Amino acid sequence: MACPQPPQEAFPIDPLALAFNYPGGRVDLMARRLDGAPRDLTPARASLARLLVARRCGCNAAGIKIGHNPDGAPRIVAPARALSLSLAGRDDLVAAAVADGPLGVDIETIGAPVEPAFNVLHPAERAALAAAGAEAHAHFLWLWTLKEAYVKAIETGLSREPAEIEIRRLDNLSPENFSLDAPASFRIFDCDRPVTTALARAGRAIIGGRAAMVACVVLARA
Numbered sequence: 001m002a003c004p005q006p007p008q009e010a011f012p013i014d015p016l017a018l019a020f021n022y023p024g025g026r027v028d029l030m031a032r033r034l035d036g037a038p039r040d041l042t043p044a045r046a047s048l049a050r051l052l053v054a055r056r057c058g059c060n061a062a063g064i065k066i067g068h069n070p071d072g073a074p075r076i077v078a079p080a081r082a083l084s085l086s087l088a089g090r091d092d093l094v095a096a097a098v099a100d101g102p103l104g105v106d107i108e109t110i111g112a113p114v115e116p117a118f119n120v121l122h123p124a125e126r127a128a129l130a131a132a133g134a135e136a137h138a139h140f141l142w143l144w145t146l147k148e149a150y151v152k153a154i155e156t157g158l159s160r161e162p163a164e165i166e167i168r169r170l171d172n173l174s175p176e177n178f179s180l181d182a183p184a185s186f187r188i189f190d191c192d193r194p195v196t197t198a199l200a201r202a203g204r205a206i207i208g209g210r211a212a213m214v215a216c217v218v219l220a221r222a
């Protein structure tokens with residue numbers, strides 16, 4: 001018997017597709033490089049979301065409806081499943097993730113080094129970054145994608161003050177070596193209180209030949 005084929009969407013190449021298991025659930029993540037960098041990434045995010053939800057739910061992409069909460073957080077309207085959805089995009093890259101719990105995803109392209117925006121960092125992160133030397137740019141992107149993924153998971157977006165959120169490293173790996181496959185060890189603190197995550201990882205990935213930093217945070221259910 002022939003295997004069922006995953007629903008197809010109008011993308012010329014397969015996206016990066018990863019799955020991470022965690023106690024009580026699984027997150028599926030997809031990212032892809034577009035043919036050019038449109039000013040509005042909304043349609044590309046929605047299209048990738050439908051493809052991802054179709055694969056996760058084993059249904060046809062045509063029947064999937066994505067909506068938004070009043071705060072802007074995306075949600076799966078149809079099919080009715082207890083799954084969280086999160087979307088992100090930067091330049092010509094888009095990312096989508098679904099999980100069994102509150103979820104945030106973020107993606108940033110890794111380009112020429114720029115001066116980190118110290119004002120969005122927690123004081124402890126500023127100190128760590130000041131000592132990072134040539135790796136400061138990669139380290140900043142790693143911190144920033146994690147912060148954005150976290151504020152999406154709590155659905156506040158950047159109405160929350162990002163400097164109140166601390167990503168605290170628990171290892172001495174060089175940021176140059178962080179990858180989604182071999183992520184750094186860290187914890188998230190919000191207003192100095194530890195956040196209980198079911199899964200949190202961030203690192204580099206190559207998407208359609210472009211280097212990117214990707215972060216994904218799933219909160220533990222209360």
Ligand SMILES: CC(C)(COP(=O)(O)OP(=O)(O)OC[C@H]1O[C@@H](n2cnc3c(N)ncnc32)[C@H](O)[C@@H]1OP(=O)(O)O)[C@@H](O)C(=O)NCCC(=O)NCCS
Binds near residue numbers: 074090151156
């Ligand atoms: C959510 C936010 C962090 C996204 O960051 P960004 O760099 O603009 O864009 P990204 O590509 O990373 O993410 C965009 C996606 O975030 C998601 N998103 C938007 N608001 C969200 C929220 N409150 N919670 C979770 N996810 C949200 C959406 O899915 C959006 O894509 P879509 O509209 O195509 O569905 C940012 O837009 C934000 O903070 N918005 C809320 C606050 C706000 O609007 N402030 C305005 C000026 S202070």
